[in-house]
Structure formats: C-alpha cells, structure tokens
Amino acid sequence: MKKGFLLTLLIAAGIMTSLSGCAEKTVPATSDETVTTEYISTTVPIPDGPVGIVASTDNNYSEDTTAMGVVPDTSAETTSETTVETAMEVTGKQGIETINGITYIDGVLIVNKTYSLPKDYNPGVDATAESAFKKMQSAAASEGLNIYISSGFRSYDYQSGLYERYAQRDGYAAADRYSARPGHSEHQTGLAFDLNSIDDSFAETKEGKWVAENCHKYGFIIRYPKGKEDITGYMYESWHIRYLGVDMATKVYESGKTLEEYFGITSEYDE
Numbered sequence: 614m615k616k617g618f619l620l621t622l623l624i625a626a627g628i629m630t631s632l633s634g635c636a637e638k639t640v641p642a643t644s645d646e647t648v649t650t651e652y653i654s655t656t657v658p659i660p661d662g663p664v665g666i667v668a669s670t671d672n673n674y675s676e677d678t679t680a681m682g683v684v685p686d687t688s689a690e691t692t693s694e695t696t697v698e699t700a701m702e703v704t705g706k707q708g709i710e711t712i713n714g715i716t717y718i719d720g721v722l723i724v725n726k727t728y729s730l731p732k733d734y735n736p737g738v739d740a741t742a743e744s745a746f747k748k749m750q751s752a753a754a755s756e757g758l759n760i761y762i763s764s765g766f767r768s769y770d771y772q773s774g775l776y777e778r779y780a781q782r783d784g785y786a787a788a789d790r791y792s793a794r795p796g797h798s799e800h801q802t803g804l805a806f807d808l809n810s811i812d813d814s815f816a817e818t819k820e821g822k823w824v825a826e827n828c829h830k831y832g833f834i835i836r837y838p839k840g841k842e843d844i845t846g847y848m849y850e851s852w853h854i855r856y857l858g859v860d861m862a863t864k865v866y867e868s869g870k871t872l873e874e875y876f877g878i879t880s881e882y883d884e
C-alpha cells in the first residue's frame with residue numbers, strides 16, 4: 614500500500630516536473646510559506662497583543678456602561694456584571710468601586726457571596742446603624758412590641774468558626790444557604806442585625822410583621838426576603854436587617870427588589 618502511494622506521488626511529481634515552470638514554482642511556493650511564517654512571527658505576537666487587549670477592554674467598558682445605564686437591574690448576567698466590576702476597578706468611574714478591598718455601589722457597602730470583605734476589616738457595630746436601631750426599637754416599644762438585637766457585629770474570625778460549625782453539622786452545601794463564609798457575612802460590616810429569635814417563627818410574630826412593614830423608615834431593609842434565595846444567595850431571613858440609611862432603604866423597599874436586584878449584581882461564590 615505504501616509503496617503504491619509513493620509511486621503515485623512520484624508519478625504525480627513527475628507530471629508536475631514535466632509541466633514547464635511548475636517545478637520552479639514549487640520552490641517559491643515553499644519560500645512563500647516561510648515568508649508567511651516570518652510575517653506572522655514578526656507582526657502578530659508583541660505589537661498586536663497589548664493593543665488588542667487594550668482595545669477590547671475599552672469596548673467592554675463602553676458596552677457595559679451602556680448595559681448598566683439601559684438595563685440597570687434584572688438582566689445583568691454574570692458575565693457583564695463581572696466585566697463591569699473589572700472596568701470600574703480599572704477606570705475608577707462611578708458605579709462599583711473597590712476601596713481597600715471593600716466594594717461600594719453608589720456609595721453603599723456591598724457584601725454578599727460575590728463581594729467579600731478583607732479579613733482584617735473589623736469595624737465593630739456601626740454607630741449610625743445602632744442609633745437608628747434604637748430609634749426603631751423605641752417606636753416599636755411605643756406600640757407594645759419588643760424588638761432587640763440578638764446578633765450584631767461579627768468579626769471575620771468569629772464568622773469563620775460559626776460557618777465551620779454549621780458546615781460540620783449540616784454539610785457545606787446546606788450551610789451555604791443560611792450561613793456566610795468568612796469574609797462574606799454582612800455582619801462583618803457592623804451594619805446588619807439579627808433580631809429576636811433568629812428563626813422562621815419571627816416572621817409570624819407581631820414584632821416580625823412590624824419590622825417588615827416599618828424598618829425602612831428607620832433605614833433598614835429585610836436583606837434576604839422570601840422567595841429570593843436564587844438572587845440573594847440566602848434563604849428567607851425575616852430577622853436579618855441591613856442598615857442603608859432612610860433614603861436608600863426606602864428606595865429599595867419601595868422598589869420591591871432585593872439589594873442585588875436593585876443594583877443589578879449577583880451573589881454567587883466563585884467556585
């Protein structure tokens with residue numbers, strides 16, 4: 614078989630050679646290839662690389678700016694959101710900005726499964742949030758209701774131990790539905806509080822209902838609302854409130870959206 618093939622080749626070569634000029638053209642053809650290779654190796658690698666990357670970053674940026682402006686919330690897919698973040702970090706323009714490893718959107722500190730806090734971020738309970746809570750607590754008390762903070766600020770290390778205990782008890786996948794991994798807990802901001810019983814029964818109490826209806830007036834939102842687990846990354850937590858300030862909390866409350874939907878961001882762990 615191989616011999617036959619070789620013969621065919623030889624015959625073909627013979628025919629080629631026998632055609633006038635063809636044999637000579639075979640040589641330039643080969644050298645053309647060489648030229649092409651040289652062309653590629655000299656022009657493509659270095660100059661085009663960086664230029665191409667810079668150009669496409671610019672494109673991504675303008676596309677994403679448009680996307681952010683036109684479609685602020687729900688349609689922001691993981692991909693565009695990720696690029697937005699990168700672009701914002703690079704350009705430092707409004708929107709998402711990262712300062713000392715802390716993410717802000719329109720000035721609002723964001724912590725969820727996508728955005729984490731540095732290990733050494735250890736601010737304690739936020740004084741403004743605490744005094745807002747006290748105001749809310751008094752208002753509730755005047756209606757005969759008793760609300761109190763059961764869990765406020767939690768450090769990275771504390772959260773680490775807490776999450777690990779839950780994970781050992783229920784498995785990591787289950788723990789991820791209700792407990793944040795260290796660095797991803799909103800409690801590390803000092804702006805989040807767990808109220809009263811810290812369990813599902815709170816939603817059905819007078820206090821729970823009052824908090825759901827009124828907390829925005831004092832600057833808080835129910836951070837993980839019912840039926841939004843796929844968006845916030847957490848099960849419904851009627852007891853977990855997050856301080857945003859009255860204006861922002863009222864806007865978010867009235868929008869009927871989660872914080873993730875309001876800002877058009879995700880809440881997903883990398884892995």
Ligand SMILES: [Zn+2]
Nearest residue numbers: 805806807853
């Ligand atoms: Zn909480």
